[in-house]
Amino acid sequence: MYKINIIYFITLFSLFSSYSNAQIGNKAIDTEVRSTDKGSLFFNRNKTDRITLPFGYSDISKQGSIDAILSTIQNENKLKELHALNFEKVIKKDLILLPEEYDVFLPFSENVNEQYDRIKIASNFLSYGVHSLYFVAVYNTVRYAEPFIEKVYLISTKDSKLIDMKRIYLHHEGEMGFAHYSLFNITENYIISIQDYAFSEDPLTLRPLRKYQILPSGKFSRYYDNDGFYKNDEEQGMVKSHKKEGKWIEFKSNGHIDLHRYSEFTDPYTYLEAEYKNGSPVGTWRFYKLLQKYNEETGEPILNTRKKGRLIYTEIYSDGILKKREFRF
Known part of the structure; x- marks a missing residue:
């Protein structure tokens, strides 16, 4: 096995x-x-x-x-x-x-x-x-x-x-x-x-x-091992005391997108504007449709074409706890 x-x-x-x-x-x-x-x-x-x-x-x-x-x-x-x-x-x-x-x-x-x-x-x-x-x-x-x-x-x-x-x-x-x-x-x-x-x-x-x-x-x-600005293919933002701090932009697969119900979403990826304090989610998180082009030969996303589409839903956090999720479509 x-x-x-x-x-x-x-x-x-x-x-x-x-x-x-x-x-x-x-x-x-x-x-x-x-x-x-x-x-x-x-x-x-x-x-x-x-x-x-x-x-x-x-x-x-x-x-x-x-x-x-x-x-x-x-x-x-x-x-x-x-x-x-x-x-x-x-x-x-x-x-x-x-x-x-x-x-x-x-x-x-x-x-x-x-x-x-x-x-x-x-x-x-x-x-x-x-x-x-x-x-x-x-x-x-x-x-x-x-x-x-x-x-x-x-x-x-x-x-x-x-x-x-x-x-x-x-x-x-x-x-x-x-x-x-x-x-x-x-x-x-x-x-x-x-x-x-x-x-x-x-x-x-x-x-x-x-x-x-x-x-x-x-x-x-x-x-995170090092403090300062961090960036990879999925997220970017500031690191303080080894934790996320302040505004972050994240490109990730999103399980809350119902692809069967909303045919305009060809994939489940979103463009997220998030905020952290001492590593915990705070404030209002905004999830947008992630717009990006793909390589015709490999099917891989072309990272420098990424941008946010229309707002899909928001989440509100207090003391690191999700209090409310509200869809906009």
Whole structure:
């Protein structure tokens, strides 16, 4: 199951895509666990189960060849460490919705093989000041006789209440052996690094390493190695104390755009004018249609042609919390 066929890999989806479209509308966002009579989220507080850092794939930022990357992905010792988190407690048909950069669902399908529990929370956890960080695993129970961990989320809590969530691990296998991976590492200073791998006939697409830190609020925020002006193909703005500060422009896939309903949107990308304070969203965010031209031969966007189209919707943040989303069409 963990063997890789490089020849037939293809990129299946963007990790920035939303897993579903949350119907937030004009309501305040609920960060509580909505439990059902079939189960609820369990938070272990036994000090003996705390994890000692560092933890994860420490060499993800040092790989220089495809062979080294494949060796890291297929490292059975690291997989054993992941399973050693003791994913014992089952989350039965609970839906967890958190207000992060992109909506994240822990979904259950009615067609899931109920002979195997799909979502489990680990008994091992991290302690960070007044916050506790827990690992939640989502198993692939559909396509394989022996289910395996397909996703791992790190969730931040305070007083047993959910604060934020970040997906840190992915092992996605599609048709014909196609695959997509994310690996993580957490340092002694609680800096979380995530590396995405998309295997294709290229044979490899390697996204830039992304880093996150935990804010005093318990939320996850992007971490940048250097202060000053930052710019890449997806975002640009000022960095202060390793966090986003002030006005930022971001070009990203947007899961709130209903492409079936609005035929004028040929792709889900938006031109976002955002604002941050100490790494947290503040004020009014404006999402415009991203206008850009594409290379006729490669299909890749021509970056210097990017500009904003008409306003699609706005979001209003207070103290880092999304309070209102309002569409303009």
